[in-house]
Amino acid sequence: MSDFWDFIQYLLNPRWIFFYFGNTALFILLAIVFAETACFIGFFLPGDSLLFTAGIFGENLCKNFYNVPFFIIILIVAFFAILGNIQGYWLGYKSGELLYRKKDSFFFKKKHLIIAKLFYNKYKATALIMSRFLPLFRTFSPIIAGAIRMNFRKFMIYNVIGAISWTFSIMLAGHYLDKNFPKLKNHLEWIVLLIVFTTTFPVFFKLIKSNKKKSNKKKSNKKKLLI
Incomplete structure (x- = not known):
């Protein structure tokens, strides 16, 4: 059992993935990117940091995959x-309502689903694009889109835009920053933490603020009724 948790811990370390798996690192990257939004347990996977690290090790990925241009690697991702x-959408479409009645477990927390739904209700379909850059929301947004029976054609438009903008922006950022600042690899952990903080904090702050406004409105309405 300890070996399993050790593997999970290593799996959350992007640097280890590229050094340990070597020639097969691209396939691990593709599996993680797929799983992160394909099922509700993917929220803990390191999507942003992994893409950024993939950009830094872009040349190695190209060499280990038939020497294709880095542009092709990004398209594949x-x-x-x-x-x-798409898998997340169909998961929500088939079992969205059941997820709200599902008991909490290590891999599933109902509160994550509710927070993502609040985010989706606030930003509507564009949440599918915005959520790509936000851990947690990235996993649950397609599930919620499926649960509310969002038009599939409309879903696919926002899905494609979000996926392309996410992969290209983060992987190219890692790729060109490494070219200009080769010592970037030595401080990768701090950069990853900065990426997670800057993308997650503003959204959580807005959601908390909007929830406080709603609760204050409810309190004021109750006072008016009492008066």
């Missing part, structure tokens, strides 16, 4: 991101 969202 985007394709698997799109597939993951």
Whole structure:
């Protein structure tokens, strides 16, 4: 059992993935990108940091995959991101209502689903694009889109835009920053933490603020009724 948790811990370390798996690192990357949105347990996977690290090790990925241009690597990753969202959509479409009645477990917390739904209600269909850059929301947004029976054609438009903008922006950022600042690899952990913080904090802050406004409105309405 300890070996399993050790493997999970290593799996959350992007640097380890690229050093340990070597020639097969791209396939691990594709599997993680797909799983992150294909099922509700994918929220803990390191999507952003993994893409950024993939950009840094882009040349190695190209060499280990028939020497294709880095542009093709990004397109392949985007394709698997799109597939993951489609799977997440159908998961929500088939069992969305059941998920709200599902008991909490280590891999599933109902509160994550509710937070993502609040985010989706606030930003509507564009949440599918925005959520690509936000851990947790990235996993649950396609599930919620399926649960509310969002038009599949409309879903696919936002799905493709979100996947392409996410993969290209983060992987190219890692790729070109490494070219200009080769010592970037030595401080990868801090950069990853900065990425997670800057993308997650503003959204959580807005959601908490909007929830406080709603609760204050309810309190004021109750006072008016009492008066």
